[in-house]
Amino acid sequence: MGSTDLRDMxxxxxxAAPALDVVGVSHSYGSRLALDDxxxxxxxxxxxxLLGPNGAGKSTLFSLITRLYNTQKGGISILGRxxxxxxGEALRRLGVVFQARTLDLDLSIRQNLAYHAALHxxxxxxxxxxxxxxxxxxxxxxxxxxxxxxxxxxxxxxxEIVRAFMxxxxxxxxDEPTVGLDIGSRAEIVAEVRRLVRQEGVSVLWATHxxxxxxxxxxxxxxxxxxVLAEGTVADIVEExxxxxxxxxxxxxxxxxxxxxxxxxxx
Amino acid sequence: MSAITERAEAADDGPAGFxxxxxxxxxxxxxxxxxxxxxxxxERFVSALVRPLLWLFIFAAGFRQxxxxxxxxxxxxxxxYEVYITPGLIGMIQLFNGMQSSLSMVYxxxxxxxxxxxxxxxxxxxxxxxxxxxGVAVSIVQVxxxxxxxxxxxxxxxxIGYLTVLPALILSGLMLGALGMLLSSLVHQLENFAGVxxxxxxxxxxxxxxxxxxxxxxxSSPALYKLCQANPFTHAVELVRFALYGQVNWMAxxxxxxxxxxxxxxxxxxxxxxxxxxxRKRQ
Numbered sequence: 001m002g003s004t005d006l007r008d009m010x011x012x013x014x015x016a017a018p019a020l021d022v023v024g025v026s027h028s029y030g031s032r033l034a035l036d037d038x039x040x041x042x043x044x045x046x047x048x049x050l051l052g053p054n055g056a057g058k059s060t061l062f063s064l065i066t067r068l069y070n071t072q073k074g075g076i077s078i079l080g081r082x083x084x085x086x087x088g089e090a091l092r093r094l095g096v097v098f099q100a101r102t103l104d105l106d107l108s109i110r111q112n113l114a115y116h117a118a119l120h121x122x123x124x125x126x127x128x129x130x131x132x133x134x135x136x137x138x139x140x141x142x143x144x145x146x147x148x149x150x151x152x153x154x155x156x157x158x159x160e161i162v163r164a165f166m167x168x169x170x171x172x173x174x175d176e177p178t179v180g181l182d183i184g185s186r187a188e189i190v191a192e193v194r195r196l197v198r199q200e201g202v203s204v205l206w207a208t209h210x211x212x213x214x215x216x217x218x219x220x221x222x223x224x225x226x227x228v229l230a231e232g233t234v235a236d237i238v239e240e241x242x243x244x245x246x247x248x249x250x251x252x253x254x255x256x257x258x259x260x261x262x263x264x265x266x267x
Numbered sequence: 268m269s270a271i272t273e274r275a276e277a278a279d280d281g282p283a284g285f286x287x288x289x290x291x292x293x294x295x296x297x298x299x300x301x302x303x304x305x306x307x308x309x310e311r312f313v314s315a316l317v318r319p320l321l322w323l324f325i326f327a328a329g330f331r332q333x334x335x336x337x338x339x340x341x342x343x344x345x346x347x348y349e350v351y352i353t354p355g356l357i358g359m360i361q362l363f364n365g366m367q368s369s370l371s372m373v374y375x376x377x378x379x380x381x382x383x384x385x386x387x388x389x390x391x392x393x394x395x396x397x398x399x400x401x402g403v404a405v406s407i408v409q410v411x412x413x414x415x416x417x418x419x420x421x422x423x424x425x426x427i428g429y430l431t432v433l434p435a436l437i438l439s440g441l442m443l444g445a446l447g448m449l450l451s452s453l454v455h456q457l458e459n460f461a462g463v464x465x466x467x468x469x470x471x472x473x474x475x476x477x478x479x480x481x482x483x484x485x486x487s488s489p490a491l492y493k494l495c496q497a498n499p500f501t502h503a504v505e506l507v508r509f510a511l512y513g514q515v516n517w518m519a520x521x522x523x524x525x526x527x528x529x530x531x532x533x534x535x536x537x538x539x540x541x542x543x544x545x546x547r548k549r550q
Contacts, residue, residue: 089284089388092388098379100382102383119297
């Protein structure tokens, strides 16, 4: 595992163990190889975009990081805690926004948040305090008593993002959180996440196939056909590819002009 | 524990492990959510009650004269057919509730909300057992409402029976809920769940002692009698029947307990990401 190099590090560096360390991960569905020896890191405090077209393996990777599936080959650590050895310790430091909606539409927003808090062992009182903290200044604060089904798609997504922050995680995973939303809602989501990241000081892995969601200061991992093609800052990747923009760099790496036009990967 | 993990933990101030209070909060949260869902689905509550009441009010009245019931344990005298089938109807409530819970797990998995539960940092077996107990709690509420209505229909077991039946209801509810949970891990699409109705619920219910004593079935077909004896639902019904009269049917208790362990163990294995069936199929 790549995290083994931590053995020789002094404590000060161990403190800076990556928020997420994915080392040599491969995963198959039957004979179909979805991830092939994937390795990358999300440094603490970074906003890392996992950039890849549909079918690149992003959702599979998220299912492995959240331990919905066990890793078939390779290892994953969250803040130095191996997901295989200490899943509880790793998962308690992780907040997730899945691609599919996961709110209970029959419950109010407050009830959805309280349920999530309970699943992490947080009392109703702590949940109320956290809700107030996270939603301070947000228009969602006025809708806590409303049933989830009365919210728009963008608002539902924002509630899911708030929910992911409820148990004060150190790493947030977002699996294409803006899919299916209009441009205005997408901008709101991106702004909401970046606001919360600043406020809470967490690390982020943001899976997307939309290049315009990436900022200059972000780190990028390019995933294509189940393989990592590039990893680094936006500037590094653009420079390495001799391109002028991330879009050009991506096109150079993958041969794709548009991310959403990628063909289904069949090895 | 590896050296890496130890080093990283030393460098991170976060707490290790979970306290009893955290387990309790998580359990209470799962029960609370299941209760809320049940309250929000009023039609589910009504249909859960109407089904056994129809059997009690109409079927039992119609068949009272046709299906004579001789004195069988735990009864010490001749009883009305309505009295005989009451434990079977309680079993029906718990059977349908167990399957309803598993149906909702399939639905939750399809809609993605199951992921919310499964990515909780608490152990997965604990989450599944909590969800199971939450479903049992809901089924017991339904059973006691049924008891209250049946009392006006002159189905009146001894007063102490309402108390002594509770442990039996918990155990039978656990067995049927665990079976439902195991089935939910095998059924990957909501549409396939109709098959569960035809191949699990109806055979389990009709090939049991819920509607007629097994000696009557033995008179008709020895093979069917053996099938009914092998049916765990028969033993759940008998466990409840005896408990309702302050008695313990030890064989039924042993079989229901064993089946609960078996079904629950299977469900936990099936939902285990390391060995389970869930991870082998793409969702």
